Structures are given as structure tokens and as C-alpha cells.
Amino acid sequence: xxxxxxxxxxxxxDADPDMxxxxxxxxxxxxxxxxxxxxxxQCGACTVHLDGQPVRSCQTAISDAAGHEITTIExxxxxxxxxxxxxxxxxxxxxxxxxxxxxxxxxxxxxSQTPKPSDNxxxxxxxxxxxxxxxxxxxxxxxHDAANRLA
Amino acid sequence: MYAKTMLRRPEADRLxxxxxxxxxxxxxxxxxxxxxxxxxIRGGRAYAEEAAGGGKAIAPVAGDxxxxxxxxxxxPDNTVTVIVKHLDxxxxxxxxxxTIVAEELDADWxxxxxxxxxxxxxLYNNTDFGPIQGTGGSSSVHNSxxxxxxAGAAARAMLIAAAVDEWKVPATEVTVEKGVLRHKSGxxxxxxxxxxxxxxxxxxxxxxxxxxxxxTLIGTKLHRIDHIVKxxxxxxxxxxxxxxxxxxxxxxxxxxxxxxxxxxxxxxARAIKGVVDVVTVPxxxxxxxxxxxxARQGRDALKIEWDDSKAxxxxxxxMLADYKKLAATRGSIAAKAGDAEQALGSSGKVVxxxxxFPYLAHAPMEPLNATVERAADGSYDFYAxxxxxxIEQAVAAATLGVTPDKVRIKTVWAGGSFGRRATPNGxxxxxxxxxxxxxxxxxxxxxxxxxxxxxxxxRYRPMFYHAMEAALDTNxxxxxxxxxxxxQSFMKGTAFEPVMFKEGVDATAVEGVADMPYAIPNLxxxxxxxxxxxxxxxxxxxxxxxxxxxVEVMMDDLAHAAAxxxxxxxLALLKDHPRHVGVLKLAAExxxxxxxxxxxxxxxxxxxxSFNTYVAMVxxxxxxxxxxxxxxxxxxxxxGIPINPDVIRAQMEGGAGYGLGAAxxxxxxxxxxxxxxxxxxxxxxxRMSDMPVIDVHIVPSAEAPTGVGEPGVPPVAPxxxxxxxxxxxxxxxxxxxxxxxxxxx
Numbered sequence: 001x002x003x004x005x006x007x008x009x010x011x012x013x014d015a016d017p018d019m020x021x022x023x024x025x026x027x028x029x030x031x032x033x034x035x036x037x038x039x040x041x042q043c044g045a046c047t048v049h050l051d052g053q054p055v056r057s058c059q060t061a062i063s064d065a066a067g068h069e070i071t072t073i074e075x076x077x078x079x080x081x082x083x084x085x086x087x088x089x090x091x092x093x094x095x096x097x098x099x100x101x102x103x104x105x106x107x108x109x110x111x112s113q114t115p116k117p118s119d120n121x122x123x124x125x126x127x128x129x130x131x132x133x134x135x136x137x138x139x140x141x142x143x144h145d146a147a148n149r150l151a
Numbered sequence: 152m153y154a155k156t157m158l159r160r161p162e163a164d165r166l167x168x169x170x171x172x173x174x175x176x177x178x179x180x181x182x183x184x185x186x187x188x189x190x191x192i193r194g195g196r197a198y199a200e201e202a203a204g205g206g207k208a209i210a211p212v213a214g215d216x217x218x219x220x221x222x223x224x225x226x227p228d229n230t231v232t233v234i235v236k237h238l239d240x241x242x243x244x245x246x247x248x249x250t251i252v253a254e255e256l257d258a259d260w261x262x263x264x265x266x267x268x269x270x271x272x273x274l275y276n277n278t279d280f281g282p283i284q285g286t287g288g289s290s291s292v293h294n295s296x297x298x299x300x301x302a303g304a305a306a307r308a309m310l311i312a313a314a315v316d317e318w319k320v321p322a323t324e325v326t327v328e329k330g331v332l333r334h335k336s337g338x339x340x341x342x343x344x345x346x347x348x349x350x351x352x353x354x355x356x357x358x359x360x361x362x363x364x365x366x367t368l369i370g371t372k373l374h375r376i377d378h379i380v381k382x383x384x385x386x387x388x389x390x391x392x393x394x395x396x397x398x399x400x401x402x403x404x405x406x407x408x409x410x411x412x413x414x415x416x417x418x419x420a421r422a423i424k425g426v427v428d429v430v431t432v433p434x435x436x437x438x439x440x441x442x443x444x445x446a447r448q449g450r451d452a453l454k455i456e457w458d459d460s461k462a463x464x465x466x467x468x469x470m471l472a473d474y475k476k477l478a479a480t481r482g483s484i485a486a487k488a489g490d491a492e493q494a495l496g497s498s499g500k501v502v503x504x505x506x507x508f509p510y511l512a513h514a515p516m517e518p519l520n521a522t523v524e525r526a527a528d529g530s531y532d533f534y535a536x537x538x539x540x541x542i543e544q545a546v547a548a549a550t551l552g553v554t555p556d557k558v559r560i561k562t563v564w565a566g567g568s569f570g571r572r573a574t575p576n577g578x579x580x581x582x583x584x585x586x587x588x589x590x591x592x593x594x595x596x597x598x599x600x601x602x603x604x605x606x607x608x609x610r611y612r613p614m615f616y617h618a619m620e621a622a623l624d625t626n627x628x629x630x631x632x633x634x635x636x637x638x639q640s641f642m643k644g645t646a647f648e649p650v651m652f653k654e655g656v657d658a659t660a661v662e663g664v665a666d667m668p669y670a671i672p673n674l675x676x677x678x679x680x681x682x683x684x685x686x687x688x689x690x691x692x693x694x695x696x697x698x699x700x701x702v703e704v705m706m707d708d709l710a711h712a713a714a715x716x717x718x719x720x721x722l723a724l725l726k727d728h729p730r731h732v733g734v735l736k737l738a739a740e741x742x743x744x745x746x747x748x749x750x751x752x753x754x755x756x757x758x759x760x761s762f763n764t765y766v767a768m769v770x771x772x773x774x775x776x777x778x779x780x781x782x783x784x785x786x787x788x789x790x791g792i793p794i795n796p797d798v799i800r801a802q803m804e805g806g807a808g809y810g811l812g813a814a815x816x817x818x819x820x821x822x823x824x825x826x827x828x829x830x831x832x833x834x835x836x837x838r839m840s841d842m843p844v845i846d847v848h849i850v851p852s853a854e855a856p857t858g859v860g861e862p863g864v865p866p867v868a869p870x871x872x873x874x875x876x877x878x879x880x881x882x883x884x885x886x887x888x889x890x891x892x893x894x895x896x
Contacts (some may be wrong), residue, residue: 134808
């Protein structure tokens with residue numbers, strides 16, 4: 001049994017220790033806000049927080065996630081998360097929306113570390129998150145907007 | 152269905168005259184206090200169905216199908232739900248279509264909701280396509296415009312009639328604003344309060360549609376209906392469907408297109424913990440497991456021998472050589488005016504060019520997937536981001552041996568498509584149904600594609616080769632243009648072939664060339680089909696995804712040869728095309744086209760119409776050695792009456808980004824029939840650091856609205872290509888761009 005603490009709740013899982021955290025969250029715990037995009041950490045759709053740091057859950061084995069605080073899109077809260085989601089909504093960032101859980105998790109991670117990011121900071125933090133709808137311009141603007149909301 | 156030939160333009164329905172309605176065209180049914188209005192599309196059958204189904208409320212809970220042919224539902228809780236017959240895969244139809252209804256209804260935007268329609272071609276036909284329900288060709292707003300205006304106006308009239316009944320006042324004294332009906336006496340009521348009574352009112356014999364100058368919602372900034380659910384993780388996509396006791400299936404498809412299964416050794420796969428079954432279907436070998444991880448491990452453990460006797464075995468270079476051989480011969484004639492060959496032979500300045508275009512994967516963020524569940528009565532529920540519901544329903548039913556009415560399709564949000572989810576043969580529905588049929592059908596099955604399945608799985612934008620020659624006349628115009636295209640038809644052999652083929656030519660292969668707007672007295676356009684077992688499909692903007700590059704780069708070459716400004720050169724040849732002229736002038740003006748640029752920078756322009764929407768782009772680029780940075784793209788778009796300007800801007804941004812990503816570095820190539828690419832490490836998508844600043848300008852218009860999902864794609868590659876030429880004097884013709892060729896520029 002592997003014990004995972006996700007969004008403050010502890011879940012005991014009888015699963016292959018090598019199973020990526022992504023599939024444990026989505027298939028075993030049925031929390032579907034975290035998305036599958038590539039499975040090889042190239043798109044960021046599966047981004048969750050491990051002790052507050054954005055990680056790709058498709059490349060994080062559940063045995064490595066055990067003992068850490070895992071946060072998914074369903075569990076984010078606090079003023080940074082609220083500012084990011086409000087900015088995303090105000091600027092109508094989403095199109096298909098499928099990548100946006102991961103984008104938002106990466107953005108929250110960025111703003112938690114760097115409250116007033118430059119364009120370069122944003123690109124460094126967000127370049128691993130793919131959006132096939134190409135909402136990048138709005139994502140960049142929304143991060144600046146969220147930073148202003150938090151200032 | 153993406154081609155213009157199927158896009159019948161509607162009558163210009165923009166005058167505020169009362170629109171006569173056939174009484175039987177407007178359907179209403181009350182029940183459970185809800186007012187339900189639909190517009191009958193054709194024939195009397197839908198009316199009969201509606202009447203037979205009357206009285207049952209459309210419950211907003213999963214599992215309970217909406218009542219047929221209802222486009223508008225006004226519930227006692229004061230929500231107004233628009234039943235959307237199109238798939239929203241990001242392009243925003245669940246915002247755009249409710250805006251049309253809300254406008255005629257005088258609803259408040261905050262009370263509007265959207266719900267996807269069930270599969271039913273009689274009721275939810277795409278009136279641009281013919282008798283199928285489907286989304287594509289940037290047709291959703293275009294084919295719904297009149298239909299939904301009438302539905303909204305009829306609902307409004309019935310609400311007023313209910314108020315008249317209740318308040319005993321003349322109808323002319325009842326006003327409607329932001330979801331509230333009022334009378335000068337002080338009486339007022341919400342839509343929800345009057346919904347039950349309104350449902351008892353007779354359907355109005357005619358409705359009055361608004362004068363566009365009175366629009367209060369159309370043309371304004373409204374938030375997308377999905378802007379909250381898609382930012383908090385609660386939006387449910389097909390991949391998020393979870394049914395009790397559900398199995399996850401992954402399918403091992405043939406490694407080469409045209410291959411089939413010869414033998415399977417599934418012993419190791421079955422030994423993986425969580426693997427439940429392995430079944431062989433015509434499309435490959437499926438592993439069914441308790442979860443995705445187990446299914447994938449099981450599939451990795453399969454040992455399959457393939458029969459490649461009918462498979463594509465060529466490599467990309469061999470294919471291109473074959474295409475070039477074909478291009479040296481006469482093809483089927485797609486367009487002909489004057490005598491281009493004779494005129495080319497006798498003209499002075501001749502420009503020759505060739506372009507190659509690769510196979511392209513669509514790569515939507517959400518890989519293809521669907522779930523099937525068998526009900527106790529032997530009918531089936533499919534859950535998917537269904538783009539061609541009635542085709543998929545028919546394919547699934549035939550595979551499962553039931554009639555289509557035994558297959559219900561529940562459409563959910565789709566994580567992108569770009570054409571991929573719409574197939575003439577309902578491909579992944581067919582796969583899922585075939586897998587289901589091979590099991591005892593006691594457990595629901597969720598068929599999922601991995602990213603590798605997606606990238607290697609075919610249904611690509613076809614590879615194309617263009618060979619062209621054009622000549623200038625003595626006045627700086629174009630004397631002649633001869634254009635040969637070689638590329639595979641994805642319409643051939645499908646139900647769409649009779650409609651899409653015109654005199655032996657697949658209209659989707661040559662659109663954008665055969666119908667180009669420029670005044671050219673001698674034009675010859677020919678096409679060769681290049682059949683292959685590789686499966687191909689429409690890809691965002693279809694034929695325009697390659698033809699715009701060929702035509703607009705050639706136009707730049709010709710302008711250069713004529714020593715003319717590229718905008719002026721085009722304008723002189725667009726005299727009968729005011730909407731092309733409008734967007735071209737606007738984009739050029741907003742971009743400051745023609746201004747002096749520092750060394751290493753350049754501006755390029757392109758204009759292209761697709762799906763009756765006109766788009767011009769100016770790209771600003773910086774080139775340093777072989778590195779090209781696209782700094783800015785200025786876009787002008789004319790899509791008729793702009794329904795939601797912010798959604799239009801978003802689609803232009805996204806279309807330009809999608810086209811740019813492909814132009815920068817995307818291609819599917821073959822090595823002896825095996826696809827070289829597999830995932831986002833080898834088929835690298837556009838990333839934030841690639842994204843230029845995009846500046847969108849919308850041309851004001853009173854024309855009926857047209858779509859914006861695709862038309863933002865075609866002009867981007869030629870605009871960038873022409874900008875690189877302006878900066879370096881070197882041409883990037885073929886896609887993806889060969890930046891190495893710029894070295895030493």
C-alpha cells in the first residue's frame with residue numbers, strides 16, 4: 001500500500017509503485033482536473049504541485065510522491081491561486097481549455113516564487129506548458145494581470 | 152464538408168423585416184414549467200417527433216437526454232439554455248450560438264447556459280452540409296445564424312404573450328430588457344417566472360428579427376460561457392468520463408499504414424497486473440485493463456506479427472520523387488481560363504517555383520478517446536467529444552449490430568480537434584465499437600489514444616507538391632499562371648466523394664488556388680491524386696493550409712519581379728473583390744507596411760479568403776543568421792457581423808499560432824513506411840517563446856456572419872515567408888521552413 005496526501009486528504013492505494021502519479025490521480029482516485037497530454041513531460045498538462053513546486057505528474061512515480069503534499073487543480077487555494085484564476089477568467093484565456101489546469105498550476109508556482117515576473121521569467125516558467133490553441137499571448141497577459149492583483 | 156462547394160451562403164438575413172415563419176417551422180412544447188422552442192429544419196418528421204415527445208422536461212442531469220429539437224429552454228430557475236448542435240473544441244460555439252439567441256430574446260448574458268445536442272440529423276442537421284449533424288468548415292455560426300435568431304425571437308414573443316395574459320395589458324406596452332419583462336404600470340417578471348405560462352401560448356406565425364443597429368449583445372465583449380469551468384478543473388472532457396466498473400482500452404494499430412494483424416502472442420500482456428482481456432479487431436489488437444497504466448504496460452508486452460503485403464513501404468523521399476514524376480504530366484483540370492501554356496511561352500518575365508508540404512498531425516491536446524456503455528435494454532451510450540455525431544452513431548450502430556436509434560451519443564467538451572475528431576468513417580468510434588463487440592459487453596469501455604497513437608495514427612493533412620509558373624504582362628499585371636498540385640484525396644471513397652468531386656477533381660485539394668481572386672486572364676490549375684494507404688484528413692483550414700502558401704508567396708515573387716510594392720501589386724488585381732481589399736488595406740495600414748526596417752528585419756504580407764471569411768496578415772520578423780524570430784503579426788479579418796469580437800480575436804490569435812507552429816517545424820515523415828515522429832519531443836508544438844505579439848483588427852460589416860475557426864491559419868506562413876524574403880532576399884517556399892537555407896544571408 002502506498003499512501004498519498006492529495007489536497008489535504010490521505011489516500012491509501014494498492015498499486016504498482018512505478019505507476020505515474022498522473023494515473024493514480026485520474027484513474028484510481030477519479031480526480032480528472034489534472035490532464036494527460038503526452039506522458040513524457042513535454043507538455044505540462046499534467047502539472048501538479050509537490051510541496052508547492054510544480055512537477056509533471058506523468059513522470060513522477062507514486063512511490064516518489066509518497067510523503068509529500070500533493071496539490072491538484074481541484075485543491076489549489078490561497079490568494080495566488082485566486083488571483084491567477086480570476087485573471088484567467090477576466091481575460092478569457094481559455095479556448096479548448098484542456099491544457100489550462102496545467103498552465104494555471106505552473107503560473108501559480110511561478111507567482112508564488114516570483115511575485116513580479118518579467119516576460120523572460122514568464123517564458124522560462126511557462127515554456128514547458130503546451131497549448132495547441134496557442135493562447136500564449138493571453139496566458140502571458142493573465143500572469144501579469146494576476147501579479148498586479150497581488151501587488 | 153469543409154469546402155466551399157458545400158457552404159451555401161444563406162440569404163442575407165439582416166433586414167429588420169418580419170420574417171415569415173411556417174407555423175410548423177417553429178416548435179414549442181411546454182412541460183414542467185419550461186418553455187421550449189425549436190426551429191424545424193426540414194420536413195414534418197421532426198414536428199411529429201417533437202409532438203410525441205412533448206411534456207418531458209429537459210433535465211440538466213447527465214443520463215437524461217435533452218428533448219429532441221429544442222434549441223432554447225427557459226427554466227423556472229430563470230436560466231436560458233441553448234441546445235448547441237455543434238461541438239465546442241475551443242473555438243467558442245457554446246458562447247457564440249447562445250449570444251445569437253440571447254440577442255433576439257433580450258436575455259441577460261448571465262442567465263445563458265449551453266448544452267450539447269444529442270445525435271439526430273433530422274433535428275440538428277448542419278444546414279451547410281446536407282443531411283448530417285456535424286461541425287467543421289467554420290460553419291457553426293454561419294449555418295445557425297438565422298435558425299437561432301428565429302428561435303430566440305419566437306421565445307421572446309411567447310414570453311410577451313404570457314405577460315399580456317397575466318397583466319391584461321396590450322402587447323405593445325410590454326418591454327423586454329436583460330431577461331426582465333416590464334409594463335409601465337410597474338408590473339415586471341423574469342423569464343423564469345413566465346416560462347410556464349409562455350409555454351401555453353400559441354407559436355407566433357411570424358417573428359420580428361432585430362435591426363442589427365439595435366443589437367446590444369452581438370458585437371460586444373461577453374465572457375465565454377466556459378471561462379470558469381475551464382479554469383478550475385471542473386470541465387468534463389471525454390477523457391474524464393468515469394463509468395462504474397469501466398475498463399480502459401488501448402489499441403495497438405499496425406506499425407505501417409495498410410498493415411494487418413498476422414499473429415498475436417498476448418501471453419506476457421495478460422500476465423500484467425490489471426490487464427483483463429486482449430482482443431483482436433480489424434483495426435489492431437486491444438488491451439483492456441483496470442486502468443490506463445496497466446493497459447499501456449499490457450500493450451507494450453504484446454508480440455504482434457504484421458502482414459505488410461498491402462502496406463505503405465515507401466520513405467518520404469521516395470514519395471516526393473513519385474509526386475514530382477506525376478507533376479511532370481497533365482493532371483485533371485481544376486480551373487481553366489484563356490490559354491496559360493501558350494501565354495507563358497510568349498511572355499517576358501516568367502517566375503517558376505515549386506513547393507513541398509509535409510504530412511501533418513493535428514495533435515489536439517486531448518488525445519482521441521471515447522467511452523461506451525451498454526444499457527440493460529441492449530442500447531448503448533457513447534461519451535465523446537463527438538464532432539460528426541450522426542456519422543459516428545451510424546458507424547457504431549452498424550458495428551454493434553443495432554439500429555442507430557439504439558446508440559445515444561453524449562457530447563462533452565473536446566480538448567481541441569483541428570479537424571481530427573471529424574472523420575468520414577467515424578474512425579475511433581468504429582474502433583471502440585469493434586472492441587466492445589469482442590467482449591461480453593458487461594463492463595463499460597474507455598478507448599484512449601496515447602500521444603504516440605495520436606502522432607503515429609494517421610489521418611494526416613496530406614503531403615502536397617506544387618509546381619508553378621507565372622508570367623507578368625507588360626503593365627505589371629499577371630499574364631498567365633500555370634499550377635499543378637499533387638496530393639492525396641481524403642474524400643475519395645467516402646460518402647462525401649460525390650459532393651466534393653467536381654469533374655474528377657477533389658475540391659478540397661485545390662481550394663484557394665482554383666478559385667483565387669486575382670485577375671489573371673490565362674489560368675490553368677491541374678491536380679493529380681496520389682493514393683497511398685496512409686490515411687489523410689482535413690486539417691485546420693484544409694486545402695488552404697497549403698494553397699495559401701503557394702499562391703501568396705508566388706504573388707510576392709511576382710510583385711518583386713514587377714518591382715512593385717506587394718500590397719499595391721495585389722490591390723491592382725483585386726478590383727472585383729472588395730472584402731479582400733478591405734482586409735488587405737486595413738492590415739497594411741495598422742502594421743505600417745512599407746516602413747523602413749532595420750537591417751535583418753522585414754515585413755511580409757498575405758491575404759486569403761477561406762470559408763467566406765477574409766483575412767490579411769502582416770508579419771514582422773527579425774532574422775539573424777539562420778534564426779528567425781517572428782516578432783509581430785498584424786491581422787485584419789472580415790467575417791461579416793462580428794458576433795463576439797473577443798472570440799474572433801482569440802480564433803485569429805490561435806489560428807495564426809497553429810499555422811505558425813506547423814510552418815516553423817512540424818512534419819510527419821516516413822522511413823520505409825514507418826512514421827519517424829512519436830510525441831511532442833519529435834513533433835514539437837509551438838511554445839510560448841515562439842509566439843509573436845498578435846494584433847487583431849475586425850472589419851465592421853453588415854454581412855451575415857461567417858466562421859473564424861480556420862481562416863486565421865492560411866495567411867500566416869506566407870506572411871512570415873514574405874517577411875523573411877524582405878529581410879534577407881531569400882525565399883522560404885516549402886514547409887516546414889528550411890531555416891538552414893538562410894545561412895550566410
